[in-house]
Amino acid sequence: MIDVNLNRICEALRVLEDINRFYFNDKNTTLLLKKTRQEIRSAFPAGPLLLFRDVDGDTGKFLNTKKEFDRPDLSGVITANAKRIQESCRVLEELLKLKEQRLSSFMKKTRFFSYELEKEMLASLAKTKKKLDLSFYAILDLSLLPPEKAITAGLILARAGVTMLQIRAKMQETRVLYETGLKIKKILKKFKVPFIINDRIDLAVALDADGVHVGRNDLNPGLIRTKFHYQGILGYSASSEKEIIRGIRYRADYIGLGPVFPTATKPDAAKPMGLDRASLLYRSYNPKIPVVVIGGISRETIPSCLKKGIRNFSLISALLEPPSFRETARCLKSLIKGEKQ
Numbered sequence: 001m002i003d004v005n006l007n008r009i010c011e012a013l014r015v016l017e018d019i020n021r022f023y024f025n026d027k028n029t030t031l032l033l034k035k036t037r038q039e040i041r042s043a044f045p046a047g048p049l050l051l052f053r054d055v056d057g058d059t060g061k062f063l064n065t066k067k068e069f070d071r072p073d074l075s076g077v078i079t080a081n082a083k084r085i086q087e088s089c090r091v092l093e094e095l096l097k098l099k100e101q102r103l104s105s106f107m108k109k110t111r112f113f114s115y116e117l118e119k120e121m122l123a124s125l126a127k128t129k130k131k132l133d134l135s136f137y138a139i140l141d142l143s144l145l146p147p148e149k150a151i152t153a154g155l156i157l158a159r160a161g162v163t164m165l166q167i168r169a170k171m172q173e174t175r176v177l178y179e180t181g182l183k184i185k186k187i188l189k190k191f192k193v194p195f196i197i198n199d200r201i202d203l204a205v206a207l208d209a210d211g212v213h214v215g216r217n218d219l220n221p222g223l224i225r226t227k228f229h230y231q232g233i234l235g236y237s238a239s240s241e242k243e244i245i246r247g248i249r250y251r252a253d254y255i256g257l258g259p260v261f262p263t264a265t266k267p268d269a270a271k272p273m274g275l276d277r278a279s280l281l282y283r284s285y286n287p288k289i290p291v292v293v294i295g296g297i298s299r300e301t302i303p304s305c306l307k308k309g310i311r312n313f314s315l316i317s318a319l320l321e322p323p324s325f326r327e328t329a330r331c332l333k334s335l336i337k338g339e340k341q
Contacts (some may be wrong), residue, residue, distance in 0.1 A: 001095060003049040004058075005088035006040065009110070012081040013037045014090075016121065019078065024124055025229040033117075036110065043103060075125055080120035086111050103248060132194070132233070132254055133163040134292040134312035136336050138329075139198070140184075140267065141316055142169035147180040153325055154184040158191040160329035166213055166235075168198035168316075181207045190274060201228060211235060213256065221250040237294075239270035244285050252289065256280060256314060257296020260305070265316045272296065279308035286312075302335045311336075 017033035042150035055061065064098040089111035096104035138157050140150045150167065157165060165188055169177045181197065185207055188195045194210040197203050201224055204212035211233025214221055224230045236247035237256045247255050260278040261268065272295065273281075282291050293305065301320070302313060313336055321328050 002044070002092060003053050005091045006044050006049070008088040009092075010037050010040060012084040013040075015081045016078065016085075016117065019074070019121070023031075023074065023231075023232055024121075026124070029117075029120075036113065040110065043106060051235060066218050075122055078118065078121050078125065082114055085114040088302075089114065095275040118256055130291050134314070136288050136333055137164045137166070137292050137294075137312065137314040138162045138319060139166045139168055139294075139314060139316045140319075142167065142172045142177070142180070144265070144317065144320060146253075147176055150180060151183045151187070153319070154187050156320070156326050157329055158188055158193050160326070161333045162193060162329070164194045164196060166196035166198055170199070174200075175202070178203060178206060181209070185209065186220060196233065196235065201230065204232065205230075211253070213237070221247070221252055225251050234309050239273065241284075244289075244291075248289055250283075254286065254292060256294050257291050258293055258314075260293050261296025261301055263295045263317070265295075275301075275304060275308060279305070279310055281314075282308075282310050299331060299335060302332070306336075306338060 013033055013036060017030055017037065020033060021030040035138060062326065089107045093104050093107040093241040096107060133151060136238070140153055140157075143151055144208070145153060154165060162274060165184070167184060169180075172180075179202075181195075181203065185195045195207075196211045196213050197207065197209045198213050199215070199218050201212050201214075203209070205228070209232065212224070212230070213235035215237035216226070216239075220300040221234055221236050224234060233253045235254050235256055236243075236252035237258075238244045238247055239258065244255050244257070257278060259272045260275060262272050278293055282293060285291055290312065292314045293310055294316075297305070297313045297315050305313065315332060318332065319325065319328060
């Protein structure tokens with residue numbers, strides 16, 4: 001019984017260790033799990049236990065239930081292996097009370113460690129799978145708005161109910177962008193608004209932003225996932241169905257679809273696809289991956305988009321329209337919600 005339960009604990013620890021290593025990219029938890037596994041193996045030398053191992057004579061080795069093969073997603077794998085650790089620790093804890101009280105206490109400590117580990121891993125998983133609200137996705141372009149005004153704008157937008165905010169600065173100095181990003185991030189955190197960096201994976205990591213958004217001419221999002229081991233929100237720009245499919249293959253978390261209408265904000269933007277094409281792609285792919293339309297989205301174009309079934313909007317220059325930033329943000333939010341003006 002000791003041999004079987006020790007193997008069960010260490011095998012489950014290894015499963016959770018690899019999830020932290022390869023999925024969460026969590027170095028500290030990976031090392032902690034490895035250390036725990038090694039401590040258990042050191043506490044129970046394998047030699048004496050091997051003498052009592054009887055695989056052929058074990059009547060319970062193939063006694064499986066249907067639920068043992070039911071793993072709907074990664075949370076099921078985490079839960080199953082955490083429970084395996086907890087149950088086996090309890091068995092060892094009770095058996096070792098007969099002669100080895102010190103080791104019994106050690107297994108009790110390991111059991112309580114696994115309770116907290118399960119909670120933290122499931123919380124981390126929930127965070128990575130958090131549902132994105134792209135209905136009012138604001139982009140602050142620092143070529144249109146000076147850094148100090150962008151900070152004020154971030155606060156106004158957060159208060160107005162923006163659901164996601166991105167800062168874009170193609171020509172801005174890295175140091176200025178970093179310092180501006182820190183201040184905007186602090187504001188958005190209070191309002192629980194996801195903070196996205198355009199293009200710059202280095203700044204997204206340095207700022208500990210919620211995500212990064214890249215286009216077809218930027219660093220390949222597939223590389224961002226595999227080489228940077230990036231687990232934050234990853235947005236990908238698409239101007240065609242082919243590029244949407246590419247974004248899904250790259251494991252993007254959402255697609256920025258456009259330009260829908262003519263726009264002067266981005267000089268190198270593709271030719272406008274038009275509302276009919278945009279709405280068709282939106283309705284076709286939004287169930288599979290969140291899609292937000294961009295390019296020429298304004299007070300004038302939002303109502304026609306809503307009539308076509310589009311509900312997610314990304315706005316840039318429209319945020320700067322008169323009479324004031326605060327009033328414009330409020331008006332846009334109301335339009336997106338379908339409220340009458």
